[in-house]
Structures are given as structure tokens and as C-alpha cells.
Amino acid sequence: MLTKKEIRFCLDEMKKMFPDAQCELEHKNPFELVIAVLLSAQCTDTLVNKVTKELFKKYKTPEDYLAVTLEELQQDIRSIGLYRNKAKNIRKLCTMLLEEYGGIVPQTKAELVKLAGVGRKTANVVASVAFDEPAIAVDTHVERVSKRLGICKWKDSVTEVEETLMRKVPRDEWSVTHHRMIFFGRYHCKSRNPNCPECPLLEICREGQKRMRKRKEVNAN
DNA sequence: CTCCCGATAT
DNA sequence: ATATCAGGAG
DSSP: OOOHHHHHHHHHHHHHHOTTOOOOSOOSSHHHHHHHHHHTTTSOHHHHHHHHHHHHHHOOSHHHHHHSOHHHHHHHHGGGSSHHHHHHHHHHHHHHHHHHHTTOOOOSHHHHTTSTTOOHHHHHHHHHHTTOOOOOOOOHHHHHHHHHHTSSOTTOOHHHHHHHHHHHSOGGGHHHHHHHHHHHHHHTSOSSSOOGGGOTTGGGOHHHHHHHHHHHHHHHO
């Protein structure tokens, strides 16, 4: 496990690599952000942006999503994947927003996680990005990076990763850190082919050093 | 834990 | 061909 000083080093190096890391899901208001994040499960945000560009022209309010048939909504988001679950959840979400919140997206994490299709990660993203509340959303990238670097243990659950990060990262850096870790995971410490040889964090990264040793062995043959 | 699922990179 | 993509519900 990394020391406090080593974690500080990671945060500073990530800041150098991705000084302007931010939410890449295109949205004009909290409602659009909730829909976009819900759609982004197991899907690249590039594709989400491609779909929402048209989707948000057609659907502006919760009422709009409830005005069409389930099949029509499914077709409008089909290319995203997992579209049956997502269409169903969007309709439930919109119903809840209208019945319980007057059609307005609530601002607290506690309220957000109760919404259909909104789990801990989505609630954190919306709270952080739309409402400026300190939060660390642990998605696939944040989880992978945290485990490779040794910020947390390999067997930790997503919730445990989030708790560890909140303990070890200063609260006023939660949101930027979360975005920089995503960029670091998405563009550098990739799942398939991480760029360990050019990684500024290699000196403190157990996983990176292990991969570099394997690389040498292969080279020797 | 399983299921949902099309698009894209490798 | 197949692993992976800003996960969540049952």
C-alpha cells in the first residue's frame, strides 16, 4: 500500500499529465447529465455523446420521455447497448422526478441514489459535476488505477475503494482527483495496454514494475 | 452472483 | 475473435 507521501506524488504527477481533466459527457443541465451518466454504463462516453446529441433535441423534460412508447425510447438509445434496462430505468427515473421532486433533479447524494438507474457512482458524478459537491465517483477506470498503483487492495469492493480514496485524498481535491484518475486510466493506464514504459508513476507502481519485468523476460527470448 | 448489450479497439 | 467501455438491478 502506498504511503501518504507516495499518494501525494501520484496526485501531483496526474495533475501535470491532465491539468484540465473534466467531465466529458456533454450536457446543458443537471437533468441531461443524469440521463447521460445513466446511459454511460458499460459504454464509451464518445458513443454516449454521439447518441445524446440527437436524443437531447427530442427529449427536453421528464414528460418528454414519458410521452413516447417504451419501444420508441429503446430505439432512440439502442446503439448504446443495455438499452432495455436503460430505457426502463429512464422512464422510472422520470416518473420519480415528477412525482417526488416536481420534475427537478435533487442535489444531494442521498436523494440521487434513490432514483431508478442511479447508483452510487452516478450519484457521485451528478453531485460533483452538476452541484459542485465534493465526491469521488469510482468507475472502472478509477478502480483499476487505484488497484494498480496500490492505493487500495486488489480485492477491495468499489465501495471500499471509494472510502479509501476519501480518506487519503484531501476533501477539496476529491472532484479534480476523480477526473484526473479517469483521464489517467482512459488515456494512459489503459486496461488493455497500459503505457508503463513512459509512465511518470512507474517508480512507485508495483503493477507497473511487475509488467516491466515480464516485458524484459519476453525481450530476452 | 448474474444479467443486460451494441460499438469499438486490439 | 474478444476484451472493454464513466454500472445498476434483481
